[in-house]
Amino acid sequence: xxxxxxxxxxxxxxxxxxxxxxxxxxxxxxxxxxxxxxxxxxxxxxxxxxxxxxxxxxxxxxxxxxxxxxxxxxxxxxxxxxxxxxxxxxxxxxxxxxxxxxxxxxxxxxxxxxxxxxxxxxxxxxxxxxxxxxxxxxxxxxxxxxxxxxxxxxxxxxxxxxxxxxxxxxxxxxxxxxxx
Numbered sequence: 001x002x003x004x005x006x007x008x009x010x011x012x013x014x015x016x017x018x019x020x021x022x023x024x025x026x027x028x029x030x031x032x033x034x035x036x037x038x039x040x041x042x043x044x045x046x047x048x049x050x051x052x053x054x055x056x057x058x059x060x061x062x063x064x065x066x067x068x069x070x071x072x073x074x075x076x077x078x079x080x081x082x083x084x085x086x087x088x089x090x091x092x093x094x095x096x097x098x099x100x101x102x103x104x105x106x107x108x109x110x111x112x113x114x115x116x117x118x119x120x121x122x123x124x125x126x127x128x129x130x131x132x133x134x135x136x137x138x139x140x141x142x143x144x145x146x147x148x149x150x151x152x153x154x155x156x157x158x159x160x161x162x163x164x165x166x167x168x169x170x171x172x173x174x175x176x177x178x179x180x
Contacts, residue, residue: 047079047175052122056098064160065095065122068168078176089135090127091175096139097121099154103145119143120163124171128129129132140174151161 051066070093074081079089103115119141124134144162146155 006114007134018101023070045079045088045092046082046086047073047087047089048082050090052093052095054095056095061095061120061160061164065093065120065166065167068161068164069171072165072172073175076172076176081170086129088129089175090129091124091171092127093122093124093171095120095122106179109153109159112115114148114150116146116155117143118146118159118163120167121166122171124174136175138174140170142170 001031027045039114049066049070052062054062070081073079084086097120099117099119099121100117101111101117103117104113104114121139121141122145124136124138124140125134127133127134142165144159146159147157
């Protein structure tokens with residue numbers, strides 16, 4: 001090794017460098033917030049989820065959707081989940097459409113579908129009990145992909161909880177963020 005290539009630097013020269021590096025690292029987290037994103041205190045208001053009406057020909061969709069929405073709202077923590085009529089907000093909905101669309105076909109057979117997208121559309125209504133106003137009346141959808149095996153009906157039945165969870169994620173995002 002040649003002398004002079006690796007010079008020792010005084011500690012006072014490292015302080016500005018460490019400050020700049022730490023400022024750079026912590027500045028990336030400046031936009032993140034802990035807790036609710038809508039400005040309310042976590043759990044300050046309560047919310048009730050009423051089982052949805054099912055207007056589709058697909059049976060047994062109402063319960064998985066209501067269950068997934070309750071679970072998602074509870075996990076989020078912005079609102080307190082309520083089961084009585086004393087809730088500040090009441091969420092009702094109608095499942096209006098259940099669609100299946102082709103995603104991928106069997107190799108060497110362009111007529112046989114291998115994968116489908118399942119899409120569930122619901123009309124969501126949120127009513128504020130305190131003033132009686134409808135704060136949200138919007139159509140929301142959830143989507144998932146399924147692989148068809150030997151039985152399409154079984155594949156769809158197994159995918160319903162995933163479909164309900166995606167719908168619940170989208171509904172919760174709209175309710176919590178207040179982008180109505």
